[in-house]
Amino acid sequence: MVDAALKDGTADRRCVFEVFARRLPDGRRYGVAAGLGRFLTALTEFRFGDEEIGFLRDRDVIDEGTARWLADYRFTGDVRAYREGEVFFPESPVLQVEGTFAESVVLETLALSTFNADSAIAGAAARMVSAADGRPLAEMGSRRTGEWNAVAAARAAYIAGFGATSNLEAGRTWGIPTMGTAAHAFTLLHDSEEAAFRSQLDALGDGTTLLVDTYDIEAAVETAVRLTNGRLGAVRIDSGDLPSVVAAVRAQLDRLGAPATKITVTNDLDEYTIAALRAAPVDSYGVGTSVVSGSGHPAAGMVFKLVAHQTPAGDEWVPVAKKSADKVSTGGRKEAGRRLRNGIATAEVVLTSGRVGPDERPLLVPVVEHGEVDPAFLGVAGVEAARAHHKRAKAELPVDASRIGRGDPAIPTLVI
Amino acid sequence: MVDAALKDGTADRRCVFEVFARRLPDGRRYGVAAGLGRFLTALTEFRFGDEEIGFLRDRDVIDEGTARWLADYRFTGDVRAYREGEVFFPESPVLQVEGTFAESVVLETLALSTFNADSAIAGAAARMVSAADGRPLAEMGSRRTGEWNAVAAARAAYIAGFGATSNLEAGRTWGIPTMGTAAHAFTLLHDSEEAAFRSQLDALGDGTTLLVDTYDIEAAVETAVRLTNGRLGAVRIDSGDLPSVVAAVRAQLDRLGAPATKITVTNDLDEYTIAALRAAPVDSYGVGTSVVSGSGHPAAGMVFKLVAHQTPAGDEWVPVAKKSADKVSTGGRKEAGRRLRNGIATAEVVLTSGRVGPDERPLLVPVVEHGEVDPAFLGVAGVEAARAHHKRAKAELPVDASRIGRGDPAIPTLVI
Numbered sequence: 001m002v003d004a005a006l007k008d009g010t011a012d013r014r015c016v017f018e019v020f021a022r023r024l025p026d027g028r029r030y031g032v033a034a035g036l037g038r039f040l041t042a043l044t045e046f047r048f049g050d051e052e053i054g055f056l057r058d059r060d061v062i063d064e065g066t067a068r069w070l071a072d073y074r075f076t077g078d079v080r081a082y083r084e085g086e087v088f089f090p091e092s093p094v095l096q097v098e099g100t101f102a103e104s105v106v107l108e109t110l111a112l113s114t115f116n117a118d119s120a121i122a123g124a125a126a127r128m129v130s131a132a133d134g135r136p137l138a139e140m141g142s143r144r145t146g147e148w149n150a151v152a153a154a155r156a157a158y159i160a161g162f163g164a165t166s167n168l169e170a171g172r173t174w175g176i177p178t179m180g181t182a183a184h185a186f187t188l189l190h191d192s193e194e195a196a197f198r199s200q201l202d203a204l205g206d207g208t209t210l211l212v213d214t215y216d217i218e219a220a221v222e223t224a225v226r227l228t229n230g231r232l233g234a235v236r237i238d239s240g241d242l243p244s245v246v247a248a249v250r251a252q253l254d255r256l257g258a259p260a261t262k263i264t265v266t267n268d269l270d271e272y273t274i275a276a277l278r279a280a281p282v283d284s285y286g287v288g289t290s291v292v293s294g295s296g297h298p299a300a301g302m303v304f305k306l307v308a309h310q311t312p313a314g315d316e317w318v319p320v321a322k323k324s325a326d327k328v329s330t331g332g333r334k335e336a337g338r339r340l341r342n343g344i345a346t347a348e349v350v351l352t353s354g355r356v357g358p359d360e361r362p363l364l365v366p367v368v369e370h371g372e373v374d375p376a377f378l379g380v381a382g383v384e385a386a387r388a389h390h391k392r393a394k395a396e397l398p399v400d401a402s403r404i405g406r407g408d409p410a411i412p413t414l415v416i
Numbered sequence: 417m418v419d420a421a422l423k424d425g426t427a428d429r430r431c432v433f434e435v436f437a438r439r440l441p442d443g444r445r446y447g448v449a450a451g452l453g454r455f456l457t458a459l460t461e462f463r464f465g466d467e468e469i470g471f472l473r474d475r476d477v478i479d480e481g482t483a484r485w486l487a488d489y490r491f492t493g494d495v496r497a498y499r500e501g502e503v504f505f506p507e508s509p510v511l512q513v514e515g516t517f518a519e520s521v522v523l524e525t526l527a528l529s530t531f532n533a534d535s536a537i538a539g540a541a542a543r544m545v546s547a548a549d550g551r552p553l554a555e556m557g558s559r560r561t562g563e564w565n566a567v568a569a570a571r572a573a574y575i576a577g578f579g580a581t582s583n584l585e586a587g588r589t590w591g592i593p594t595m596g597t598a599a600h601a602f603t604l605l606h607d608s609e610e611a612a613f614r615s616q617l618d619a620l621g622d623g624t625t626l627l628v629d630t631y632d633i634e635a636a637v638e639t640a641v642r643l644t645n646g647r648l649g650a651v652r653i654d655s656g657d658l659p660s661v662v663a664a665v666r667a668q669l670d671r672l673g674a675p676a677t678k679i680t681v682t683n684d685l686d687e688y689t690i691a692a693l694r695a696a697p698v699d700s701y702g703v704g705t706s707v708v709s710g711s712g713h714p715a716a717g718m719v720f721k722l723v724a725h726q727t728p729a730g731d732e733w734v735p736v737a738k739k740s741a742d743k744v745s746t747g748g749r750k751e752a753g754r755r756l757r758n759g760i761a762t763a764e765v766v767l768t769s770g771r772v773g774p775d776e777r778p779l780l781v782p783v784v785e786h787g788e789v790d791p792a793f794l795g796v797a798g799v800e801a802a803r804a805h806h807k808r809a810k811a812e813l814p815v816d817a818s819r820i821g822r823g824d825p826a827i828p829t830l831v832i
Contacts, residue, residue, distance in 0.1 A: 001602045004619035010605050017601070042563070055588040061596070101605050108599070112559035113566055143528035144715040147458070148564035150529055172471040180477070183524070185433070185722035186417045188736040189426050189517050203420035215739050289715050298709040299560040306601035320604040323631050 002102045003066045011069075011102035014310040016317075016333045019095035019111055021088070025123070025297035027406025030397060032126045032390060033094045034156040035118030036084040037382040040373045042110055048073055075103055079368035082336075084377065085122070085159045085390030086363060087397065089348040091413045093334040094119075094302065096364060101309065108304040115302050117149060118156040120294030124271070125160035126394065127295070128287060130402040131275040136163040136284045138179050140266065141292030153292040159386045161394075162291075163284075175380035181236060181266070181286070187214040194223050207233035209264060212249070213240065221249055225256040234262035234283065242267055243280045250281040270295050275404050308333050319352070330415055336363040338396065339414075345396045348413040361396075418518045419482045427485075427518035430726040432733075432749045435511035435527055437504070441539070441713035443822025446813060448542045448806060449510045450572045451534030452500040453798040456789045458526055464489055491519055495784035498752075500793065501538070501575045501806030502779065503813065505764040507829045509750040510535075510718065512780060517725065524720040531718050533565060534572040536710030540687070541576035542810065543711070544703060546818040547691040552579040552700045554595050556682065557708030569708040575802045577810075578707075579700075591796035597652060597682070597702070603630040610639050623649035625680060628665070629656065637665055641672040650678035650699065658683060659696045666697040686711050691820050724749050735768070746831055752779040754812065755830075761812045764829040777812075 005011035024031050048070040056062045062070070077099020088094050095111055097104045128137055139157040142150035154170030164177040171178035182200055190196035197210055197220075206228040212220035212235045224232050235253070237245055242265050253261050262283035267273075270290035277285075294300075308317045308331065319331030332352040337360025339347040349360055356362045367374050376382065394402075401410035421427035440447050464486040472478045478486070493515020504510050511527055513520045544553055555573040558566035570586030580593040587594035598616055606612035613626055613636075622644045628636035628651045640648050651669070653661055658681050669677050678699035683689075686706035693701075710716075724733045724747065735747030748768040753776025755763040765776055772778045783790050792798065810818075817826035 001598055004598075004615045005602070005605070007619050008606075008611075008615040010615070013605060015601075015605065052585075052588065056584065059587065059594065061584070061594070101601075105599070105601060109558050109566070110563060113561065113563040116560055117562040117565070142525050143720070144532055145529065146533040146562060146565035146568055147526060147529040149533070149562035150525070152562055168472065168477070169468075171475065172468065178475065178477070180417075182417055182420075183521070183722075184738045185431075185517075185521060186421070188722045188738065189421070189429060189431065189725055190424075191728075195424075199420045199424040199426070203423050213738075293709075293714040298714045299705050304559070306604045309605055312607075322600045322604065322629075 001105055002069070003062050005101055006066055006069060012100045013312070014314065015099065015101045015104055015306055016308040017097045017104050017108070017304055018093045018307050018334060019115055019302050019304050020091055020093050021301045022303070023090050023301065024409055025294075025301065028123065028297070029401045029403070029407050029410040030087045030089065031119060031300060032122035032160055033082045033086045033088045033115070033119055034084055034122035034159050034386070035114035035116075036081050036095070036367065037377050037379070037386065038118065038152060038155070039095075039111055039114040040367060040377050042114065043075060043107070043368065044373050046073070046075060046107070046110065069102070073103070073106070074371060075099060075107070075368070076371040077103060077368070078366065078370065080364040081367045082363050083365060083389045084382065084386035085388075085393065087390075087393045089409050089411060089413045091330070091350050091415055092348055093336055093350065093364065096333065112302055112304050114152075116299045118152055119300035119302065120298050121153045121156035121292060122160040122390075123300065124295035124297070125157040125162055125291050126390070127271040127404060128274055128291060129161035131271040131404055132285055133278055135282060137161070138163060138284065138286045139165040139167070139291055140181070140286040141288035142167045144289040145292040150292065155383060157291050159383060159390055161387070161390065162287075166286075174383050176383070181209060182211050184211065184214045187211065193220055194227070197224055197227055201227060206231040209234040209236050211236045211238065213237050217245065217249065218252060221252050222256065225253065225258045225261070230256065230258040230261070232258060232261045234264050236264045236266060236286070238266045240267070242273070242277060242282075246277070246280045246282055271404050305329055307331050337361055338363060340396065343396060344398055345411050347411050350413060350415045352416065417521055418485070419478050421518055422482055422485060428516045429728070430730065431515065431517045431520055431722055432724040433513045433520050433524070433720055434509045434723050434750060435531055435718050435720050436507055436509050437717045438719070439506050439717065440825055441710075441717065444539065444713070445817045445819070445823050445826040446503045446505065446539075447535060447716060448538035448576050449498045449502045449504045449508075449531070449535055450500055450538035450575050450802070451530035452497050452511070452783065453793050453795070453802065454534065454568060454571070455511075455527055455530040456783060456793050457795075458530065459491060459523070459784065460789050462489070462491060462523070462526065485518070489519070489522070490787060491515060491523065491784070492787040493519060493784070494782065494786065496780040497783045498779050499781060499805045500798065500802035501804075501809065503809045505825050505827060505829045507746070507766050507831055508764055509752055509766065509780065512749065528718060528720050530568075532715040534568055535716035535718065536714050537569050537572035537708060538576040538806075539716065540711035540713070541573040541578055541707050542806070543687040543820060544690055544701075544707060545577035547687045547820055548701055549694055551698060553577070554579060554700065554702045555581040555583070555707055556597070556702040557704035558583045560705040561708040566708065571799060573707050575799060575806055577803070577806065578703075582702075590799050592799070597625060598627050600627065600630045603627065609636055610643070613640055613643055617643060622647040625650040625652050627652045627654065629653050633661065633665065634668060637668050638672065641669065641674045641677070646672065646674040646677070648674060648677045650680050652680045652682060652702070654682045656683070658689070658693060658698075662693070662696045662698055687820050721745055723747050753777055754779060756812065759812060760814055761827050763827050766829060766831045768832065
């Protein structure tokens with residue numbers, strides 16, 4: 001596309017592209033926009049090196065003119081976006097890129113990869129946070145997704161309200177609190193469960209969490225309490241029918257004089273099994289596969305669409321939209337606001353003309369101006385701001401939005 | 417775990433860890449092992465740098481002794497594995513790592529991330545290849561998964577029989593054939609569909625593929641044929657009820673004198689919709705979301721388990737296994753063979769002692785010896801070998817294994 005557009009002169013037409021989802025995953029009541037900080041970080045480094053350009057030339061994907069254009073590539077346009085952590089609905093323009101056709105269109109894959117992957121995880125994580133009803137959640141799914149996705153997943157889950165991750169690289173890169181656990185392998189390695197527990201307590205102190213389900217849970221809990229004189233930090237349970245097992249372990253801990261010892265559970269949890277444990281004396285949850293894979297919806301369904309371009313003379317915007325059978329879009333650059341009544345959201349307002357009204361919280365904020373990324377959205381500070389913003393945005397939703405069962409979007413989208 | 421094991425002296429116990437799936441995704445008849453080449457590539461570079469170690473020390477995750485151990489880390493053990501592209505079944509030991517406890521246990525996340533992600537994609541892709549019944553498939557899902565997963569996804573799909581990818585980085589890194597398409601944005605950018613088509617034909621020649629569903633498909637096909645005097649390479653359709661639309665477009669192309677112009681379709685395809693197009697005159701498929709997300713099963717469910725360790729004296733192997741309620745494993749180092757009758761697989765044989773029999777194809781091959789990775793499994797050559805091996809292994813399965821409907825594993829696993 002860039003090759004042809006450079007040749008025919010349309011490459012420099014100023015364009016607006018928008019990222020949005022036509023619908024939410026089946027039954028979900030809201031989405032959570034995540035990935036912005038990663039997209040912007042990547043944008044600051046988005047260049048084409050000699051090796052990449054050489055490959056494209058060797059394969060005859062591009063001609064010499066396009067090769068020169070790529071070598072000089074640097075995004076010079078403007079980007080507005082929903083704040084990271086913001087909730088979104090069908091048609092919400094979560095990202096809006098304005099620049100020349102060529103400089104903007106090459107960002108499609110980067111924008112959608114980061115937004116689709118991270119928003120899928122954040123959307124699932126937010127539901128788990130609701131289901132956990134105030135109890136802390138740790139993201140432990142690195143082994144269930146690609147090795148780099150794992151780092152992004154920890155970040156997205158944290159933005160949506162998880163308290164920690166087992167992914168140490170996410171701690172190093174994004175400042176996310178980290179935690180660790182012992183695996184069954186550690187117990188199996190030792191000549192007895194007691195030897196394994198002693199070793200872990202010697203290394204990490206009585207405040208550690210001991211994994212008690214390698215052999216017999218009741219015997220393991222007895223050993224764990226005895227070795228710590230009841231001062232053990234926590235036990236972890238990773239198998240069995242959790243509601244009944246957790247109740248039995250709690251009773252045993254209390255009986256043995258360890259009422260302060262906490263119980264953490266980690267057995268293939270998702271928002272439904274977390275909710276089913278509300279009445280159980282669980283103190284915290286570790287969640288793996290379901291959160292890193294978006295709990296059944298591993299991509300957020302966002303698309304990157306041209307919505308307007310300037311006339312050849314550059315004096316007017318032309319709204320454009322595909323007109324095919326099953327994928328109708330709305331042309332033109334959007335404004336977006338969340339309509340609130342007494343602080344509670346009543347509608348997502350997407351405007352094709354005019355401005356956001358006085359009862360509507362504006363949703364699009366500038367994040368890149370003339371190619372310069374606003375550093376407030378990057379790094380550790382960006383993650384913390386996103387997490388705080390998510391909490392505020394979620395609090396504005398009608399209370400029913402947090403129910404775990406399937407439903408329609410919590411508020412309607414009004415495209416005006 | 418490493419910290420505690422270094423302190424208590426068990427870190428140097430020689431161990432065997434195995435990667436396997438307890439079950440296949442619901443209804444799947446076989447799995448496809450992928451990720452080995454990426455795992456081995458990462459293993460050759462698996463080191464802990466000053467920044468990483470500094471972070472772990474600052475956060476008090478490890479002590480000074482463990483920091484020194486990590487700084488010197490280099491895997492010195494042995495690895496055997498199912499060849500990349502091999503099919504697998506429940507309990508198949510697809511990866512077997514032998515080394516000290518500490519040097520092996522730190523590989524868990526790397527091994528599982530690569531194997532779970534890549535095998536999920538390869539398993540889904542293999543079903544789509546069967547459904548396409550000889551017609552070529554292109555992987556086009558980069559925008560529906562994390563930006564680095566996208567490269568791995570293209571690789572895994574190619575190993576399972578896809579013919580090409582739209583991910584250029586996968587072409588550059590792994591030698592996978594690449595292809596591209598024009599987006600609706602390219603047509604919308606131009607002042608008319610005809611202008612967009614002319615531009616693309618000028619840049620890429622009549623052999624290109626024109627996207628014909630931005631406005632009215634019939635009008636677009638007429639324009640496309642007229643501009644190329646019937647010599648157009650192909651048209652792409654990305655919306656609508658594909659069986660009927662494809663039939664109409666084929667009839668129109670033939671009527672307009674373009675019988676050699678091919679039809680490629682790309683509208684949210686998965687193995688079921690591909691199979692539903694068997695009777696339609698489709699020439700090739702482009703598949704996105706469903707292949708990169710494992711078509712409903714984004715992680716292959718593999719685990720990394722300690723199955724044996726040496727006695728403290730180092731003179732004997734002790735088989736070990738967790739004994740908890742719902743996650744039973746089999747201890748001891750495994751051998752594995754595929755039992756064949758007249759060239760067709762009849763059972764997956766997993767042995768806890770003894771050797772693979774004469775009617776069984778041995779499945780575990782050495783890939784790392786004393787820390788040295790066999791280069792045959794790396795890079796472009798490794799990918800091509802994996803693709804070729806997959807084709808052979810799939811051809812051994814009973815013919816019924818390729819049916820798209822749900823079923824049990826195509827052959828039983830005999831753990832002996």
